Amino acid sequence: MDPQSEVHVSENRELDGLSEVRNGNVSGRIEAFNGLAEGYNFSGVLKSKRVHYADIPAFKISELTKLGNLESASSHSLFSTVNRILDECIEKSNQDIPQRVASVLKLVVQEIEQRVTKQADNMRKQSNMYKSREDRYHTKIRALETLATGTTEENEVVMNQLQQMKIQKTKIEEKKKLEEQDLIKLRKEKDICESKILSLNEELNLAKKSYEENLFHLEAKAEESKDKLQKKIRELESLLTDSRKKIKELEDFSESKFLQWKRKEREYKHFIDSQFGSLQELRLASESIKQDVSKINNTFAEEFYHFGLNLQGLIDAAQNYHSVLEENRKLYNEVQDLKGNIRVYCRVRPFLSGQNGRQTTIQYIGDNGELVVINPSKSGKDSHRLFKFNKLFGPAATQEDVFRDTQPLIRSVLDGYNVCIFAYGQTGSGKTYTMSGPNASSVADWGVNYRALNDLFNISQKRHSSIAYEIGVQMVEIYNEQVRDLLCSDSSQKRLGIWNTSQPNGLAVPDASLHTVKSTADVLELMKVGLTNRAVGATALNERSSRSHSILTVHVRGTELETNAILRGCLHLVDLAGSERVDRSEATGDRLREAQHINKSLSALGDVIFALAQKNSHVPYRNSKLTQVLQSSLGGQAKTLMFVQLNPDVESYSETISTLKFAERVSGVELGAAQSNKEGRGVRELMEQVASLKDAVAKKDEEIEQLRLHKPNANDERQGVISPWYGSSSSRRQSLGGVRPNQRLSGRKSTSEKAASDLENSSEYSDKHSEAGSQQSMDEFKHHKEFFLQSRRAVVGGAENFSEDIGLKFDLADGAKNINDDVELFGFGDEDSEERLSDISDGVLSRETETDGSINSIIEYTLFPETPKPTVEITEKLDVPVQLPRPPMKRGQSGTSRLSLSKSSSKIPIPSGSRKSTANSSSALKPPKRWQ
Numbered sequence: 055m056d057p058q059s060e061v062h063v064s065e066n067r068e069l070d071g072l073s074e075v076r077n078g079n080v081s082g083r084i085e086a087f088n089g090l091a092e093g094y095n096f097s098g099v100l101k102s103k104r105v106h107y108a109d110i111p112a113f114k115i116s117e118l119t120k121l122g123n124l125e126s127a128s129s130h131s132l133f134s135t136v137n138r139i140l141d142e143c144i145e146k147s148n149q150d151i152p153q154r155v156a157s158v159l160k161l162v163v164q165e166i167e168q169r170v171t172k173q174a175d176n177m178r179k180q181s182n183m184y185k186s187r188e189d190r191y192h193t194k195i196r197a198l199e200t201l202a203t204g205t206t207e208e209n210e211v212v213m214n215q216l217q218q219m220k221i222q223k224t225k226i227e228e229k230k231k232l233e234e235q236d237l238i239k240l241r242k243e244k245d246i247c248e249s250k251i252l253s254l255n256e257e258l259n260l261a262k263k264s265y266e267e268n269l270f271h272l273e274a275k276a277e278e279s280k281d282k283l284q285k286k287i288r289e290l291e292s293l294l295t296d297s298r299k300k301i302k303e304l305e306d307f308s309e310s311k312f313l314q315w316k317r318k319e320r321e322y323k324h325f326i327d328s329q330f331g332s333l334q335e336l337r338l339a340s341e342s343i344k345q346d347v348s349k350i351n352n353t354f355a356e357e358f359y360h361f362g363l364n365l366q367g368l369i370d371a372a373q374n375y376h377s378v379l380e381e382n383r384k385l386y387n388e389v390q391d392l393k394g395n396i397r398v399y400c401r402v403r404p405f406l407s408g409q410n411g412r413q414t415t416i417q418y419i420g421d422n423g424e425l426v427v428i429n430p431s432k433s434g435k436d437s438h439r440l441f442k443f444n445k446l447f448g449p450a451a452t453q454e455d456v457f458r459d460t461q462p463l464i465r466s467v468l469d470g471y472n473v474c475i476f477a478y479g480q481t482g483s484g485k486t487y488t489m490s491g492p493n494a495s496s497v498a499d500w501g502v503n504y505r506a507l508n509d510l511f512n513i514s515q516k517r518h519s520s521i522a523y524e525i526g527v528q529m530v531e532i533y534n535e536q537v538r539d540l541l542c543s544d545s546s547q548k549r550l551g552i553w554n555t556s557q558p559n560g561l562a563v564p565d566a567s568l569h570t571v572k573s574t575a576d577v578l579e580l581m582k583v584g585l586t587n588r589a590v591g592a593t594a595l596n597e598r599s600s601r602s603h604s605i606l607t608v609h610v611r612g613t614e615l616e617t618n619a620i621l622r623g624c625l626h627l628v629d630l631a632g633s634e635r636v637d638r639s640e641a642t643g644d645r646l647r648e649a650q651h652i653n654k655s656l657s658a659l660g661d662v663i664f665a666l667a668q669k670n671s672h673v674p675y676r677n678s679k680l681t682q683v684l685q686s687s688l689g690g691q692a693k694t695l696m697f698v699q700l701n702p703d704v705e706s707y708s709e710t711i712s713t714l715k716f717a718e719r720v721s722g723v724e725l726g727a728a729q730s731n732k733e734g735r736g737v738r739e740l741m742e743q744v745a746s747l748k749d750a751v752a753k754k755d756e757e758i759e760q761l762r763l764h765k766p767n768a769n770d771e772r773q774g775v776i777s778p779w780y781g782s783s784s785s786r787r788q789s790l791g792g793v794r795p796n797q798r799l800s801g802r803k804s805t806s807e808k809a810a811s812d813l814e815n816s817s818e819y820s821d822k823h824s825e826a827g828s829q830q831s832m833d834e835f836k837h838h839k840e841f842f843l844q845s846r847r848a849v850v851g852g853a854e855n856f857s858e859d860i861g862l863k864f865d866l867a868d869g870a871k872n873i874n875d876d877v878e879l880f881g882f883g884d885e886d887s888e889e890r891l892s893d894i895s896d897g898v899l900s901r902e903t904e905t906d907g908s909i910n911s912i913i914e915y916t917l918f919p920e921t922p923k924p925t926v927e928i929t930e931k932l933d934v935p936v937q938l939p940r941p942p943m944k945r946g947q948s949g950t951s952r953l954s955l956s957k958s959s960s961k962i963p964i965p966s967g968s969r970k971s972t973a974n975s976s977s978a979l980k981p982p983k984r985w986q
């Protein structure tokens with residue numbers, strides 16, 4: 055056992071004993087003490103367990119504590135000693151430990167301390183030793199680790215090198231193989247070359263031989279030719295001598311010839327001189343000819359220049375041909391505008407998804423508005439039909455394309471024109487698509503309605519510094535000959551009582567149905583309400599077929615900020631119900647009734663258009679609500695545009711043809727030039743005057759009634775009494791196409807018949823009037839007429855074509871508002887007289903008279919009472935006493951006048967007030983305050 059491990063063992067033993075002591079095992083301690091006592095010299099002293107240290111004699115103690123004893127004692131016995139002493143102390147608790155025991159204890163403890171210290175030192179040393187060993191081991195481990203890592207890397211490098219060497223080896227082997235192959239090839243080539251060399255050697259030998267043979271032959275030939283050449287030289291020498299001889303002869307001959315030529319030259323010179331003389335003469339002659347030629351040249355150049363100019367003109371003309379054509383087209387349109395024709399745009403819708411491969415009836419769509427329709431059931435010439443309209447839009451045309459050509463018309467609304475745009479066509483042909491568009495939320499899909507309003511707002515914004523515009527919107531539908539307000543949110547209020555068919559003249563638009571709008575967003579909102587309210591039914595032709603006519607009316611009022619002049623424009627945007635035949639749509643019950651109403655109103659529209667095209671004096675506007683509504687747009691002073699919608703499907707051929715025929719007739723209708731509704735300040739002042747006069751007239755209503763009642767056979771008299779003016783004007787009016795009451799009942803007469811009978815009637819009336827009429831009232835009438843004539847001239851200036859027969863016929867185009875006022879003064883402004891007019895109009899009023907009942911006129915006159923009004927033919931004699939507060943009185947006249955208007959046909963514009971009373975609801979017809 056090495057010393058270290060020995061130390062270790064003994065230490066362990068001692069430590070065990072120590073730990074026992076510390077554990078306080080008393081019996082163990084006693085035994086240990088015994089052991090200590092036994093193991094050493096003083097064991098005999100302590101043999102008996104009952105012996106106490108105190109009892110041990112002092113010399114024994116000093117013996118025991120001798121150095122050698124203590125040191126040789128084991129730690130165990132030392133501890134036992136200490137324990138025993140301590141136990142003794144405990145046993146003899148209050149007795150003092152003898153000095154000698156204490157010294158033993160002290161020595162033993164010292165010994166133990168020394169041993170512990172030694173052991174601690176040993177332990178420290180050992181631990182240091184272990185630490186240093188551990189460090190050494192660690193360094194060794196690290197060294198071994200680095201050695202191991204190094205070896206792995208080296209191994210890898212060697213492996214890589216080995217790998218590369220292997221690759222190189224394979225490469226070298228491959229190369230070697232290739233080289234071997236090359237070698238074999240080269241050997242083969244070498245063999246071939248050697249055989250070639252052999253054959254070439256043979257050839258060379260052969261060539262050498264043949265060369266030598268040739269050389270021999272050539273030498274022989276050279277010999278031969280040398281002989282031949284010598285022979286030839288000899289021959290040439292003899293020839294040369296011959297030639298010399300001949301030259302000699304020729305020289306002699308040329309000498310003689312020269313002399314001969316000399317002589318001839320002299321002769322020619324003489325001839326030339328004589329020729330030169332004649333040349334001079336010729337030159338002179340040529341000079342004069344030249345002058346002549348230059349003169350001719352000049353005239354030619356001049357002519358050529360003119361020709362060039364003409365040609366240039368022609369070229370220019372040719373170049374400008376297209377622009378001229380364009381200009382012509384524009385001028386044509388302008389002429390059409392001036393003529394006031396209804397414009398007709400035709401739009402062909404594309405086949406819908408799911409209709410691919412269907413046969414089309416549309417064969418040709420021209421840029422110039424020409425459309426060729428083909429009948430699939432016929433062949434040859436009869437199968438094609440050509441139609442021409444103002445514009446044509448094919449299936450590919452976008453909403454924007456369509457609006458672009460409609461825009462100028464809409465813009466003129468802001469300039470005070472009335473405009474009406476309506477879409478006509480069979481169900482499903484795209485009327486709603488064109489007017490409203492398939493989707494209001496997508497701007498690209500917007501139809502004419504949205505775009506028109508958007509445009510109006512945009513332009514009004516741009517003009518805001520010069521004109522203040524107000525825009526109002528109404529939306530109504532005509533469904534089964536009933537008119538409904540589509541913008542009314544209360545469904546119970548939707549049907550307007552005053553639009554009831556039982557009151558044919560009772561058309562009026564309540565104030566509430568007009569919505570002031572300030573932006574496109576307002577319009578979108580309103581139209582959403584309107585479209586939802588619109589009656590929608592299902593038919594076999596089109597599931598979402600609209601069975602009503604929808605009319606969107608936009609009222610525009612602009613005030614010129616500088617002049618205070620008022621502009622009023624009205625735009626009707628009409629989406630008609632489908633025009634298909636009832637049988638095709640397979641409708642029954644409610645649907646059938648709807649279809650019948652639609653067809654009735656559309657045929658009424660056709661009748662109106664036919665009457666207008668024929669320039670008939672009577673136009674049957676009253677046959678349907680639709681024609682009443684569109685009256686002022688068709689026969690009035692509006693600009694009117696019709697969209698003809700076509701379904702290209704071959705199955706719709708017959709509908710397409712009837713639609714196109716209808717459209718063709720419409721395009722021939724002339725309305726007369728459109729008029730702008732613009733009023734100056736003067737007009738309004740006059741209107742105010744008129745208003746006060748109207749009040750005065752109203753006061754006289756009762757008086758009129760009384761007078762009428764007192765008059766025996768008033769009605770009869772009315773038929774006969776006529777002023778001389780009316781007599782004369784009657785004949786004039788009749789020649790312009792007026793009509794008498796009985797004419798309508800007895801059917802249409804020829805123009806000449808009509809004129810003759812009218813003339814007859816008028817003279818008859820005139821005579822009667824001269825018998826029964828009051829000359830006094832006529833004088834008053836003339837006097838007042840003169841007064842208003844002057845007022846009107848003062849306002850309108852010299853621009854009006856205001857004839858002497860103002861009381862009989864007024865021109866629609868100028869200053870109609872003033873005339874309306876005049877008429878009011880003459881007693882037509884009151885309800886009574888209006889009723890009379892209405893009675894007459896039911897039977898015999900001319901087309902202008904019927905304006906009273908239309909939605910347009912009602913809207914205009916209700917909302918804008920001062921707009922130009924059409925003239926009316928007065929066919930009834932009226933005795934109207936009028937008190938005129940303003941006009942100068944003739945001396946001797948009383949304030950009350952009595953005017954007699956004959957039944958003779960005279961055109962007088964209907965005043966706004968009178969139209970209101972026609973509606974039988976004077977309060978409802980008062981213009982809304984905000985539009986006054």
Ligand SMILES: Nc1ncnc2c1ncn2[C@@H]1O[C@H](COP(=O)(O)OP(=O)(O)OP(=O)(O)O)[C@@H](O)[C@H]1O
Pocket residue numbers: 402403404406449479480481482483484485486487488492596598599600601630631632633699
């Ligand atoms: N130019 C077009 N381009 C694409 N689709 C169109 C066009 N015109 C019409 N349509 C489509 O054809 C169908 C019928 O159109 P729309 O409802 O406008 O016809 P309509 O004549 O108004 O019918 P109705 O008389 O029943 O009101 C709709 O699905 C519409 O989207």
